[in-house]
Amino acid sequence: MIKKTSGFAAGFVLCAVLATLGSAASADGKIVISNWDGYMPKDLLENFTKETGIQAEMTVHATNEEIMGKVVASGGKGYDVLFVSGQFGEALKKLGLVAELDHAKIPNLANLYPEAMKLSHDEGLHYSVPYAWGTTGLCYRSDIIKQEPTSWNDLLKPADAIKGKTTMLATDRWLVMPALLAQGSSVNTVKEDEIAKAKAQLIETKKTLLTYDDTTFYQKLVSGEASLVEAWDGWCNYGIGENAAIKYVIPKEGSDMWVDAMVVTAASEHKDAAQAFINYILRPEVHRWVAENILYKVPNKAAMDGLDPALLKQYPNLAITPAELLKFEQMRDLGDAQKLWSKTVTEITSSN
Secondary structure, eight states, X not given: OXXXXXXXXXXXXXXXXXXXXXXXXXXXXXXXXXXXXXXXXXXXXXXXXXXXXXXXXXXXXXXXXXXXXXXXXXTTTXXXXXEEEHHHHXXXXXXXXXXXXXXXXXXXXXXXXXXXXXXXXXXXXSSOEEEEEEEEEEEEETTTSOSOOOSTHHHHSOOGGGTTXXXXXXXXXXXXXXXXXXXTOXXXXXXXXXHHHHHHHHHHHHTXXXXXXXXXXXXXXXXXXXXXXXXXXXXXXXXXXHOTTEEEEOOTTOOEEEEEEEEEBTTOSOHHHHHHHHHHHTSHHHHHHHHHHHOOOOSBHHHHHTSOHHHXXXXXXXXXXXXXXXXXXXOOOOGGGHHHHHHHHHHHHTOO
């Protein structure tokens, strides 16, 4: 596994805007940030507080659905910054639970790739700022599977030799996605016939699976319990870090382009501090430090340009370009049609 960095090079000066925000925000109180566990370097909040004077506390959510439920139930009170996937940020916006961002208070937006301003869920980044982005594909043991998988059907209709040694993601949008892409459908389809066709395939696929798994699939590859899994590219990197025989490939039918973003709650009483935190993340040396620690691509050009070329060689999917990412369809909020998706996934996972 890659050696984790423990701090930043010293000697740079905070910009005047951030200093002003920090002074104002620290008087307002502590900001509360909710993120996935392990999705942020452990020292990040400590360093943020040291440099800005803003107190920050992190809470952990396991899934988008979990934090969505908490925020809807509380009206967002008690939270200042949320890390959510793009379609969930879009849903929170529709519910009036996230705040409009003041770009003047986030000058480090200038460090982002131009493509990051064109994300379909929030073109122009009016209410969200991308933290990481990437693809979903196949992660596999190249020493066990001698011929590189090229299609989602290699997972959906596995060869006899790997039946019982494959996993799929459990989260509903990503569970259904491989079957949709394999049949040529949009990852955002709300057409009942297309969803029904995907469901039929996934019920058959379930019979060949080891399990559904969002969190430990790369460990199953490392141990040999699994040979081929559906994976987010960064999580596949965790397996690659432990076993160089683990590889990642995007199937010929394509991928989604997923985006994990930072949003400020409408209920936040510390919006200046929250935006100061986002601005801090976007500093090149900070966002680079994030990429080095979580092994996910970040949408920050200045940060990615600073990555060690050896890191890109060890983890080739880190080198996927923004232009390549934008070839894939981004998942969007489905509105009322989400009920059909949820019902479909329940029927798949409860089938015999």
